[in-house]
Amino acid sequence: MLTIGKLGEAAGVKVPTIRYYEQIGMLPPPERSQGNQRLYTGKALDRLTFIRHARDLGFPLEAIRELLGLSDTPNQPCAAVDQIARRQLAAVKARIARLTALEAELERMLEQCGCGNIADCRVIEVLGNHELCAHDHAASEDKA
Amino acid sequence: MLTIGKLGEAAGVKVPTIRYYEQIGMLPPPERSQGNQRLYTGKALDRLTFIRHARDLGFPLEAIRELLGLSDTPNQPCAAVDQIARRQLAAVKARIARLTALEAELERMLEQCGCGNIADCRVIEVLGNHELCAHDHAASEDKA
DNA sequence: CTTGAACCTATAGCTACTAGAGCACTTAGG
DNA sequence: CCTAAGTGCTCTAGTAGCTATAGGTTCAAG
Numbered sequence: 001m002l003t004i005g006k007l008g009e010a011a012g013v014k015v016p017t018i019r020y021y022e023q024i025g026m027l028p029p030p031e032r033s034q035g036n037q038r039l040y041t042g043k044a045l046d047r048l049t050f051i052r053h054a055r056d057l058g059f060p061l062e063a064i065r066e067l068l069g070l071s072d073t074p075n076q077p078c079a080a081v082d083q084i085a086r087r088q089l090a091a092v093k094a095r096i097a098r099l100t101a102l103e104a105e106l107e108r109m110l111e112q113c114g115c116g117n118i119a120d121c122r123v124i125e126v127l128g129n130h131e132l133c134a135h136d137h138a139a140s141e142d143k144a
Numbered sequence: 145m146l147t148i149g150k151l152g153e154a155a156g157v158k159v160p161t162i163r164y165y166e167q168i169g170m171l172p173p174p175e176r177s178q179g180n181q182r183l184y185t186g187k188a189l190d191r192l193t194f195i196r197h198a199r200d201l202g203f204p205l206e207a208i209r210e211l212l213g214l215s216d217t218p219n220q221p222c223a224a225v226d227q228i229a230r231r232q233l234a235a236v237k238a239r240i241a242r243l244t245a246l247e248a249e250l251e252r253m254l255e256q257c258g259c260g261n262i263a264d265c266r267v268i269e270v271l272g273n274h275e276l277c278a279h280d281h282a283a284s285e286d287k288a
Numbered sequence: 289c290t291t292g293a294a295c296c297t298a299t300a301g302c303t304a305c306t307a308g309a310g311c312a313c314t315t316a317g318g
Numbered sequence: 319c320c321t322a323a324g325t326g327c328t329c330t331a332g333t334a335g336c337t338a339t340a341g342g343t344t345c346a347a348g
Contacts, residue, residue: 005325015326020305035313037326050272057271058246061304067271074263082257085267089250096243099236102202106233113226119218123229127201127211128194147345149294159295164336179344181295205335 001031001039011048018048026051026061026068059088105133145175145183155192162192170195170205170212203232249277 008015021027027047031039047068054064063084070081113122126132152159165171171191175183191212198208207228214225257266270276 003326014306016306017304019327024304033313033326035326037313046272049274053274054271055304057249058243067268070262071268071272074261076262078257078259078262078265078267081262081265081267082254082259085250085254085257089247089254092243092247092250096240096247099202099240099243103233103236103240105201106229106236110226110229110233113222113229115222115226117218118214118220118222118225121222121225123222123225124211124215127198128190128215130193130197147295158337160337161335163296168335177344179295181344199335 001041002045004038004040007040007045007048010045011052013048013052021048021051024061026065057088058092059084063088145185146189148182148184151184151189151192154189155196157192157196165192165195168205170209201232202236203228207232 002010004015004018007013008018013021018027022029027044030041030044033039050068050071051064054067055061059067066084067081070076070078070084109123109126112126114120118124146154148159148162151157152162162171166173171188174185174188177183194212194215195205195208198211199205203211210228211225214220214222214228253267253270256270259265262268
């Protein structure tokens with residue numbers, strides 16, 4: 001039986017995050033000690049490790065919830081699992097594409113700046129006038 | 145003089161967002177009509193366009209606030225502007241690097257999945273066990 | 289004059305946590 | 319046995335950058 005601190009250490013998750021996961025139903029409420037402290041089993045550690053890893057791979061909590069549900073039905077075909085992973089991969093690819101465009105635009109801006117006065121700073125100028133942009137980076141979602 | 149709707153249309157920013165920007169001090173409170181409706185000048189449009197564009201390039205609002213402050217002092221050297229842009233570029237590069245690692249990991253996971261039962265689904269297995277990963281994608285910040 | 293679109297304020301919600309206040313419990317040393 | 323440090327508890331509020339909703343007012347066209 002693990003205290004919340006040990007569990008967090010073992011899974012690489014901060015203690016408040018574990019309580020948060022419990023609160024939103026990602027982790028089942030564990031047993032409590034006589035003094036009302038949470039006591040976790042190895043199963044809880046597995047589940048939390050799974051969550052942590054999926055989070056590291058960028059899966060949103062909702063997707064992880066689905067994956068956890070699916071992993072409880074081992075005899076089903078894994079097409080649904082695949083689909084979630086593919087969706088995530090597509091999201092990652094889209095973000096990379098967008099960020100690469102931003103990177104190019106930022107580099108162009110910086111190269112062109114002669115670093116004189118702000119009055120003729122290329123960075124400020126470009127920001128004020130989209131026409132000066134090489135690409136159309138104006139898509140929404142995934143700012144930064 | 146533009147109403148908030150026209151302003152939003154012209155700058156490509158939604159109306160509630162404009163009001164939000166005013167609330168947090170990114171835009172000065174404009175004049176009001178007799179009926180208490182906001183009336184904007186061309187200057188406000190310039191400022192909002194600047195904000196919009198910088199947001200599209202991923203600058204956080206705090207950085208944009210700095211840039212707007214700097215653009216009001218045109219006779220200063222633009223080193224400070226450059227520094228903000230460079231910081232943003234570095235952040236974008238870091239995100240791209242991280243996302244590229246995630247992309248590789250997700251692709252590896254999906255390739256290896258024979259798409260049979262969930263019981264032997266590679267995706268579920270990898271998520272449960274970090275040891276099966278090729279890279280160390282466990283850095284924090286910028287999930288997804 | 290009436291209708292409908294566009295405006296107003298205020299509040300709450302979104303993701304995924306993180307930080308803080310103010311307590312209770314647990315454990316190792318004396 | 320006692321005490322102090324460390325860990326745990328609950329609850330609330332805050333982060334970024336909006337978005338949505340409710341319930342009301344104003345404006346422009348017909």
